Amino acid sequence: MRKILVLAALAAGIAGSAQAADITGAGATFPFPIYSKWAEAYKKETGTGLNYQSIGSGGGIRQIKAKTVAFGATDAPLKGADLTKDGLIQFPSVMGGIVPVVNIAGVEPGKLKLSGDVIAQIYMGDIKKWNDPKIASLNAGVTLPDANINPVYRSDGSGTTFQFTDYLSKVSSDWKSKIGNNTAVQWPVGIGGKGNEGVSASVKQVANSIGYVEYAYAKQNKLSHTLVKNADGNFPAPDDKSFQAAAANANWNEQPGFGISLNNQKGAEAWPITSATFILVHAKPEKPEEVQAALKFFDWAYKSGDKLASELDYVALPANVKDQVRNAWKGVTDPAGKPIF
């Protein structure tokens, strides 16, 4: 009898600690590196772990709708109507930039200048050669080869493609009407690489190619990035300063659930292809303690995670946006209607 009691106590202990130890989340691949870094540091500090499955934004949305995780993560924000329909609350966690990368013999990183309209025409197949007058006029002093451009895109559905095509739709009406904006679109020309790895492998190997990847990825793999003309007509370098500049002027309350686009924001120093990645939680969760643990985790990340984020080339949210998010968390309530945060 005593033995059974001990066993029962042990079992209860294991179950109890498992419940306290694991916050479950699933979704976007783009923020996976920073979420795992944060999770590591958070576990050291609090003993609470995070089990995050990077299955893609669509998967994250599916999982949170099916209530199999405490939070879902998506790069492409949900629209207000969808949030209301499914009883979800959405907030941004961290930001990053997308950079076009090229492989042209003799062109150094950061030397090639492009405008959004030119990028759109390249990816539509309207500009076919690197020495096209439209590219040459932006790049006085750079020798460009008389070679076909090989555009490379993400073949898998991805938040990166969503943000990239969102940017192109904003700067080119042709792009908007012909191709549009989604996690995967109908690319008229070019080759598709699976994942950031696939795109960067193709760009590295294929001469005269152009691709787009997350900035952190381009930097860590030493890909040759380009400069892109922003809404103010400048060519800022892609780095944490220019990403932050894009967020500084944005009106985050323009869309429900902070679901605004940071692409092509005004600001002399603003990097034109910047985006936030988002977290989804239920407003009236069935298991409030799990969501409470998740919110505590992100609260901690807002307070103490900025340095880790910048080490991985992500950009922290501006302080005022963090406060607005914490305010939005008050909408998450337990069954009795009491806010859990």
Added chain:
Amino acid sequence: MTSIPGATPVVRKTPKAGFDAVFRNASFGAALLVLVLLAGIMASMVIGGWPAFREFGLGFITSSVWDTQNEQYGAWPAIVGTLSTALIALVIGVPLSLGIAVYLTQLAPAWFKKPVATAIELLAAVPSIIYGMWGLFVFVPLFAAYVQIPLSNIVEGMPIVGTVLYSRSPSGLGIFTAGIILAFMIVPFIASITRDMLEQIPSVLRESAYGIGATTWEVVRHVLVPQAGVSIIGAIMLGLGRALGETMAVTFVVGNANRLSASILDPGSTIASRIANEFNEALGLQLNALIALGCILFFVTFVVLVIARLLVARVKRY
């Protein structure tokens, strides 16, 4: 019965009818399970893909548009890509495999047989993702530099040849590359099965042919191939099955373009590669369309197997 002195007579017990019945029913159940599983898979694919079939009808198969933005889906480029990569794989892989099998069983010196046979079996055990990565990082750059770019320069502007072999983006990725990688992947299957079959042909058949003065070629052509014909076709069909459904390796090297191109060196996609690419992020009608694609792949494989059965039946008659 004459009894041997000193030996204890063996008494056979009367078989228990009950055990026999249980055994028969258990094995019948096992066989039935296959049919039930197959029907279940088919049913769930049809149900999952139904919204796409209902929305687009026959157009789902014939249309070349794959536009997630406007929710328009057509499977034609993926079907063409699937069939053409598999066909290229067969055209390259089958003669290679048969050559290997015949050489190993008929011509190779004994010291050479063993290592080659082992190497082939090892190749069959390599996971497909390894073929994909090898293809992308090793084969594709070489293919682009030494074949595709020179070839594109030569054939540019030529009628017909220029259409089929010119590629606007000579990146090394494309339908043809995928076919070559698939050929590498199916050779071990076809070669090792064919080798086993050839080895099992009674040597008396071969010896009598040699005895009446046949050359090695004549023995292979008139004795071995007809004897092993059914099994060779079976081996090729296994290889074809793998080529049709192969996913990761193809996704790495096919170029993943959801459009039709007249050139076999241009990027394209297969049914399996498109599902691998888009399944994670798919929602709603796109998800239905992907399941419908899977349903079509199921159907294509089924048709191919039926054709194989008919072929085998024909060969058997000779």
